[in-house]
Amino acid sequence: MPKENSDILVLLIVSTASLLSLSIFFIVMVYRYQKRMAIKQSEMYLKVLQAQEDERNVIARDIHDGLGALLGTSHLLLTQILSSKLSEQDKLKNIETATLMISEAAKEARNASQSLMPDSIKRFGLKATINDLKVLYANRIEIKLNNDCPENIENLLELHIYRIITELINNTLKHARANTVFLNVSHTKHTIFIEYYDNGIGYDFKVNMYAGTGNGLKNIKNRVELLQGEIEQSHEQNKAMKFTFNYHIKHV
């Protein structure tokens, strides 16, 4: 075979093999990328389901311990009235206590309903609902609020942000031994920033996040990831904690 012909043959073989290898490499990369994406997506769905279950647990526990106990005691008091053993004075006392308890139960039910699906989000938007938090938690903690929340943002985003904020306040109430929380909501054209900190004892976010001691922080992290937001947590051990979230806003 003349040298020129053999050179051409080698060139053809090499170029064909190179192009073929490149195409196969590209196809394999696409396949692997999709596989990774699918796994990530299914993990995200699982996290969402887990968050839902956790929330249901919290609601069930709240109803059982709060509303259930109040109504149960009221029932007991009213049943005692029906029995003839009690004096008229005791009966009146029971009615008075039961009335107070039913009134308390109605308040509990309102609070539970508010935390399940705050009506004001639908009616007045997130900004007004965040303002209402000051009143809602007034007898438990002081909320120092600087609220520049954008109007008319996606409903789902509003709900997630609201839940994150309430989860943070509940964490503070349960663990931080704080008496004041500072909440700063601001935004640019496309991003919303939420800054939250309290004056409590603080704790190590990473340790609490991954040690499995509670679900509150995991729920917050899942919600932030779900909305493709970013979470920044700065803390010094045994000092106040500070959260910052960044979200891309979708206006409606």
Next chain:
Amino acid sequence: MIEALIDIAFYSTLVPLLIGMFNFKHLDDKLIKVFFVCFSINSVLDIIGYYLAHQSIKNHIYYNAVDMITIVFLFIVTRIEKDKWVSPMVAVLFIFSCYNLLANGILDFSSLNYVVIYTFQSIYMAYKLSKLVEEVDRSIVKYSKFWLYVGLILFGFSTISVYIMFEYVMKLGDSSVILFHSVNNSIVCIIVNVLYSKSFLCQKKTQIY
């Protein structure tokens, strides 16, 4: 041996053709149906070309027709997939091919046309494959489009090298180079026909109402 390989490659076209024909109603996507129609026409033209070559009759016009049908297929794909910016490129490709054919003579094979059309097709299909990742909600290999894109990418990129130097190779008339071309084309044909068969076998996703 080589003759047998070429024959196997030639008859392997029948496999996706028959699968597509019997499975036409259940084909996964509108794009796959369009591809099947174009593939069927191209297969008929290939058969005619193959038998004419056996009779030592010039068959280039049929291969030019195959190229044109490929352009039509690409244009329909851009319309179905709403790739508005690709449609004008396909139109330019069509004008270029027509001009090139008229300049070369319709009865002669234009390797330049082949290289331009199949390079464009392969790059476009690679782009479509990368986009498919965002559209799917289950494993990508369950989509007939995946196998179709893979087939078209492999077919284009593994055959264009020879056609880039086709005129020169033919002038040399070296048997080993022509042998490589035949073997390469035959192997690619068999692989690609398997991929098309797989594509036609993918079922529609069951919808639950």
